Amino acid sequence: MERVFGVGIFDPKLGGDPVLFQHFFWFYSHPAVYIMILPAMGIVSELITTYSKKTIFGYTAIAFSSIGIAAVSFFVWGHHMFVSGQSELAGVLFSFITMLVGVPTAIKMFNWLATLYKGSIEFRAPMLFALGFLFLFAIGGVTGIILAVTAVDVHFHDTYFVVAHFHYVMVGGTLMAIMGGFYHWFPKMFGKMYNDVTARISWVFIFVGFNVTFFPQFILGAKGMPRRYFDYIPEYENLNKISTIGSWLIGIGFLFGLYTIIRGLTSGEKAPPNPWGAKTLEWQTESPPTMHNFDHDPIVTAGPYEYK
Amino acid sequence: MINGVEVASHFRDVNHQYASNKEGIWLFMVTEILMFGGLFVGYIINHTIYPEVFAEGASYLDWHMGFVNTLVLIFSSLTMALGIYFNQISKPKWATWSLAITVLCGAIFMVIKYFEYTHKFHLGIFPGRMINPERMAEEGHPMQHANLGLYFGFYYCMTGLHGLHVLIGMGLITWVMIRNIRGEFSPKYYTPIEGIGIFWHIVDLIWIFLFPLLYLVG
Numbered sequence: 001m002e003r004v005f006g007v008g009i010f011d012p013k014l015g016g017d018p019v020l021f022q023h024f025f026w027f028y029s030h031p032a033v034y035i036m037i038l039p040a041m042g043i044v045s046e047l048i049t050t051y052s053k054k055t056i057f058g059y060t061a062i063a064f065s066s067i068g069i070a071a072v073s074f075f076v077w078g079h080h081m082f083v084s085g086q087s088e089l090a091g092v093l094f095s096f097i098t099m100l101v102g103v104p105t106a107i108k109m110f111n112w113l114a115t116l117y118k119g120s121i122e123f124r125a126p127m128l129f130a131l132g133f134l135f136l137f138a139i140g141g142v143t144g145i146i147l148a149v150t151a152v153d154v155h156f157h158d159t160y161f162v163v164a165h166f167h168y169v170m171v172g173g174t175l176m177a178i179m180g181g182f183y184h185w186f187p188k189m190f191g192k193m194y195n196d197v198t199a200r201i202s203w204v205f206i207f208v209g210f211n212v213t214f215f216p217q218f219i220l221g222a223k224g225m226p227r228r229y230f231d232y233i234p235e236y237e238n239l240n241k242i243s244t245i246g247s248w249l250i251g252i253g254f255l256f257g258l259y260t261i262i263r264g265l266t267s268g269e270k271a272p273p274n275p276w277g278a279k280t281l282e283w284q285t286e287s288p289p290t291m292h293n294f295d296h297d298p299i300v301t302a303g304p305y306e307y308k
Numbered sequence: 309m310i311n312g313v314e315v316a317s318h319f320r321d322v323n324h325q326y327a328s329n330k331e332g333i334w335l336f337m338v339t340e341i342l343m344f345g346g347l348f349v350g351y352i353i354n355h356t357i358y359p360e361v362f363a364e365g366a367s368y369l370d371w372h373m374g375f376v377n378t379l380v381l382i383f384s385s386l387t388m389a390l391g392i393y394f395n396q397i398s399k400p401k402w403a404t405w406s407l408a409i410t411v412l413c414g415a416i417f418m419v420i421k422y423f424e425y426t427h428k429f430h431l432g433i434f435p436g437r438m439i440n441p442e443r444m445a446e447e448g449h450p451m452q453h454a455n456l457g458l459y460f461g462f463y464y465c466m467t468g469l470h471g472l473h474v475l476i477g478m479g480l481i482t483w484v485m486i487r488n489i490r491g492e493f494s495p496k497y498y499t500p501i502e503g504i505g506i507f508w509h510i511v512d513l514i515w516i517f518l519f520p521l522l523y524l525v526g
Contacts, residue, residue, distance in 0.1 A: 007461035008436030009350050015358055015455035024346055292317065 019084050026077035034073040036170065038066055040177030041108060044130050047180050048112050050278045051127035052119025053307040058111040065104030072101050082153045091150045098148035105141055109134065124276075125199035129180025132207045136172025140165055143218065158228070161221025164214045172210060179206075179257065186264060187271030191288045194264030202256035209249025216242045280304045313497045326499055333503040337510050340473075344514055347466050351521060354458060363526020364452050365459030368433060373424055374523040377417050381512045384413030388481070388508045391488075395498040400488055407485040407501075410508070414478040421471055428460075435464040466518055473511045480504045 001007045002021075008014035010021040041062075049056045056062065078086060078094030112134060121127065143165040147153050156162060186194050216239040221227075225236050232240060271287040282289070284298050319325040355362050387409045394403035428434075432443025439457035444450060484501045487493065493501065 001465060002436075005435050005461075005464070006437030006457075007465055008455070008458045009354070009461050009465075011436065011458075013455075014436055014458045014461070015361070016354070016458055016461075020350065020353060024350075 019081070019086070022081050022084055023077070026080045027074075030077045030080065031070075031073040033170065034069055036174045038069065040133070040174040040181075041066065043177040043181035043184075044112065044133050046280070047126050047130035047177075047184055048115050049305045049307070050184070050276050050280075051124055051130070052116050052121045053277070054115050054117075054119035054305075055303075055307055056111070056305040057114035057117075058107075059305070061107050062111050065107045068104035069101060072097060072104075076101060079148055079153075082150050083157050095148050095150045099145060102141065102145050109138060109141075123200075124183075125196050125203055126180040126184035128200060128203040128207075129176045129183070132203065133173060133176040133180065136168050136176060136207075136210065140168030140170075140172055143168065155224075156221060158226055159221035160217040160225045160227055163227050164217035164221060167210075167214045167217075171214075176206075179203075184276070185282075186261075187275050188282055188287050188289070190265060190268075191271050191286075192264055192268030193271050193275065194260050194268055198256055198260040198263070202253045202260060205249050205253030205256060207253075209246045209251075209253055212246030212249060213243050214246070216240075216246075279306060312494070322496065326502075329499050329503060330506070333506050337506060340510060340514075344466075344469070347462070347469070348517070348521075351462050351466070354462070355525070358453075358455065358458065359526070361453045361455055362459050364456055365463065366523060366525045368428065368431070368449070369463075369523045370424070371523045373420055374519045377420050378516065378519050380413050380416050380420075381515050384410045384417075385509050385512045387413065388505045391481075391484075392498060392501050392505055395488070395493050395501060396495050398495055400491065400493065403493075403501075404485055404488050407481055407488065411478050411481050411485070414474050414481070417474055418471065418478075421467065433460055436461040463522055466522065470511065470514055470518060473514075477504070477508050477511055481508065 002010055009016045010018050012018060045056060045062060076094060076098045078090055079098040082091050082094075143161070147156055147162065147165060183194065183199055186192075220236055220239050220243075223236065225232055273285060273287055274283040275287075276283070279302065281298060281300070281304070282293075285294050313322050315322055315325050319328065387406045391403045391406040391410060394400070394406060431447045431449060432440035434440060434457075436457040439451070439460060441451045481504060484493075484504055487500065
């Protein structure tokens with residue numbers, strides 16, 4: 001509307017305000033990334049309990065911290081706009097509220113670690129993806145706190161540091177959890193087993209490739225390389241090349257993943273009802289579930305995470 | 309099939325299905341209000357900064373037309389509700405007539421809106437940058453504030469988006485009206501009319517906010 005009809009709401013010539021567009025955009029777009037990470041966190045909670053055969057540690061705290069993250073998510077949009085000319089007070093408030101996000105997030109991280117403690121950990125592919133999530137999301141989260149500091153953000157704003165941070169939370173966080181969840185529920189969804197060895201090879205390439213691709217981008221950003229430019233000065237060349245090689249590794253990893261999935265779908269063995277020895281209800285019925293999920297009402301004798 | 313009504317396998321019974329369908333429509337309405345909400349917030353901010361521009365802009369609108377349209381839409385909400393009521397008491401023919409009157413009211417609204425728009429185009433009043441001050445001066449309405457286009461940016465966006473909703477609503481009501489003539493509804497099953505009714509009432513409600521904000525300010 002603004003471009004085609006020249007409506008003028010964001011056009012300073014007519015008294016409109018382009019910063020208003022930024023406010024609108026980030027008021028939506030910041031909660032939107034939390035919409036992506038919260039279900040991923042739910043998946044990770046399932047994976048970690050199942051493959052360490054341990055009761056989930058602090059279930060209530062995990063649940064309430066999800067609500068906490070969701071609630072705070074609506075009040076942090078200004079941290080994208082520290083250099084937009086918003087008032088200093090707004091900057092300070094948004095910086096403070098943004099750091100608050102770290103509290104519920106850290107509660108979750110420590111609960112997951114405590115769940116793993118003294119568990120019987122099985123390094124199946126879904127568990128590897130869940131552990132990858134913990135490692136990469138921790139880096140993504142901590143660099144988020146760094147970016148929330150207004151003084152530091154003036155330097156890092158619109159650099160590759162932000163690109164790396166975003167990929168560590170969205171790919172290292174959400175995508176890792178989605179891949180783990182996909183392998184975890186693959187037998188339940190399709191009634192067939194996949195080859196865990198090729199899935200693990202896929203994880204190794206993705207995990208290593210991801211770090212090779214995006215860790216150098218933190219350094220590039222800290223050195224001042226701006227994002228959204230196709231070219232860079234010679235000083236940045238080596239790190240950019242390392243990053244490119246890393247992206248090939250990720251590509252190889254996903255090809256292994258694709259192979260695993262196609263092989264599983266075409267010639268996977270028939271999946272038993274509960275291949276992982278999980279306690280939650282979906283594993284107490286056939287794979288894939290019958291019409292209406294259960295032939296008879298299941299009798300629940302223990303909680304969903306009561307392993308020992 | 310329960311009591312002659314098709315019930316999808318994931319619902320317990322007819323009431324469960326009916327309640328879930330209605331909840332879905334309400335969720336959709338929340339997103340509609342969020343969408344219009346962005347425009348309302350933009351309106352509030354700019355009206356606070358430039359109250360005089362909004363007053364000048366509103367002086368180009370004929371409140372009589374807006375008022376008639378308000379009455380037409382409120383009346384159409386009544387006939388929409390009657391369309392559901394007559395199905396509940398097994399008078400499908402009356403329901404069909406109610407729905408037909410509702411569509412007619414929507415059409416009257418759009419015709420009045422058409423005359424308002426074309427009149428403004430004639431005066432050279434377009435949204436934002438496209439406003440034509442020379443033409444306005446020729447027509448005897450010289451522009452008072454340089455950024456009058458901002459007000460009309462809001463005017464065309466808000467009424468345009470609302471008008472689009474009215475058109476879509478008219479199409480949907482026509483669709484349930486045809487289904488009603490075919491005898492697909494009964495006191496036990498009239499969910500589509502109910503859902504479209506909720507949509508129509510929300511569209512009506514948004515106009516009730518747009519009318520004073522655009523026509524009566526200043």
